[in-house]
Amino acid sequence: MTKRILIVDDNRLIVNLLRVNLLSSGYGVITASDGFSALRAAISERPDLILLDVMMPEMDGFEVARQIRNNTLIAHVPIIMLTARGSVDSVVEGLDAGADDYICKPFEMTEVLARIKAHLRRSRSERSLNPITGLPGNMTIVEGLKQLVAKNEPYAVIYTDIDNFKSFNDSYGFLQGDEAIKLLASSILASVQKFGNTDDFIGHIGGDDFVICSTPQKVDGICQDIIRRFEDQIRTLYRPEHREQGYVIGVSRDGQEVRHALITVSLAVVTNEHRTITCHWEIGEIAAELKRAAKQLDHSIYIKDLRTSRGLPPEPTTQRHGFSGVPSVVMLTQDKVLKLVSPVLFKRMGLDLVVVNAIELVPATELIAVVVDANMLNADVEMRIASWKSAGTSVYLLVSVDQRARCSELDTHHCFDKPLNISQCASVIRTAYNELKERM
Incomplete structure (x- = not known):
């Protein structure tokens, strides 16, 4: 090179x-x-x-x-x-x-x-540089994590891992596997450059595992953009017939034909927002636990640790008289990353989220909140927003900088900036719901 x-x-x-x-x-x-x-x-x-x-x-x-x-x-x-x-x-x-x-x-x-x-x-x-990506390797990563813990300032560490990577290597060979690793590396670099801080750190642990050190307020944008970029390009590494059918046929150890899902990416986010981390190896332990949970899903996902040092969520959810079942929220967006990731993170806050890409698909059930992507706004959507508000349903807008004026025009309950901090969005809605229960 x-x-x-x-x-x-x-x-x-x-x-x-x-x-x-x-x-x-x-x-x-x-x-x-x-x-x-x-x-x-x-x-x-x-x-x-x-x-x-x-x-x-x-x-x-x-x-x-x-x-x-x-x-x-x-x-x-x-x-x-x-x-x-x-x-x-x-x-x-x-x-x-x-x-x-x-x-x-x-x-x-x-x-x-x-x-x-x-x-x-x-x-x-x-230098501990990975020969495939040229990124700092294990020695530098460990030193970086030690410095984060020692500074005791707000930080977020993202661990990334390619799912179904072994079956891809078995089917396409290690050279093509290296291309998948390079693709993830380039997605990470571009996303951190666009949404991260200038002093964020990227390291390559080895194989298909990477580490990103950033700050809590930046990780949602970074994670969503990594998934978006990776999902947009990874299928180009597959043969047309595998892309079309959505899986690769392989052979198990006992000679049986098996179907292997296409590659996805899992991201685990560890922060010190709600818990105290005293040693760098604790970050790796928490990330490993989060990655195991993420890999149980069949699509790309990022999961952020919201637990306190006692292992409890920062905002516990409770059921009270008159509020039975799981509260329902609808998100109206065509953003495919939000569609994949949001239901999982909302569920962790005790909320049942349905993501739809057209106003006609919003279910006619009692809702506690509706989250509307400003890109979806038109006359029909604005009429529905007015009817939701009159029925007592909270309406939230997802806006970019140039769309902020729409918030005041529509008089919605709250505006969230893009890229969306999904966990924060779910937390705000959950808090509003809990306050409503207290008044009942």
Whole structure:
């Protein structure tokens, strides 16, 4: 695999000189002319090594190096600083900021190429990078989890796992299995880049298992987008006849013909929102339990741990006189990820959720709440919203930023931003239902 070098310098002549020589030496090249674009390129492109100029406008190379070292996604990337400042103090400052090496200008190209080669060789032997995805492996993951627990700030750790992966490997071979792993990795990277924080961490445990470290308010968007991207692309790895029939025929150990379901993905979300986690290995134990529950379902899913340290849900559900059975909620949306995931997470809050993709399919039963995706709004839906409200049914809207005005226009009970925090949505509805019971 071609190694890629990020060149960061505001001097075009130096950039062009380095670029030409690196390309002729067989490297891939990415360029940036200032510190901010360098950080963006480092996060999005994930180079194998960074050549970093010190003296740049707005953000100098020292600060760029410090921010790279504080970002667990790219903290492992070797940095060679290039500068005209050759004093001992300058060299020490660069090394303290996180640089691995220092080359003074003007430089000999043969020396630059030799040092790049040496650092790439050392990086391969020292860093725990997965050879398939290039993501940090177990050693880095463990250190990252230890840091999360030690900081004791709000965090969320997502464990991902491909379901039915062994049967896929048996039918299509390990090379195609690697393509499925790469597909999940690319889905994770794109989703974290779109919905996560700039300093979120992604690690590859091995095989089809990945870890994402983020914050609680970001995980719903990340998880939903991972499922959406993965589901949209995974079937391209199957032969047409398997895609059409929805399964792969294999042979069991005793020679019997068996049907294997197509690949899906399970995500387990562990947070310290409601419980205290004192050791990094507790995160793995909780995630393993959640993944076992997720794998019992026959579709892609993410499950978030809502239990307290005592093993109880943060908002216990109770039955009171006059409220028998499971309260019913309807969600009106065409979002396939919400359709898959929402009923499971609502059920954990003691709510029976039915997801429909057309207003005509809303059941004519007594409902405690209706959740309406703003993308579904039209004259018929708005008339039904008015009738639900007059009947005492709470109506909630799912809105994007540009749809917020519809909330005030329709005077709904509550608006939830997209991507939807499904657990929070279920919790709000459950709380409102419990308050209604208290008044009865």
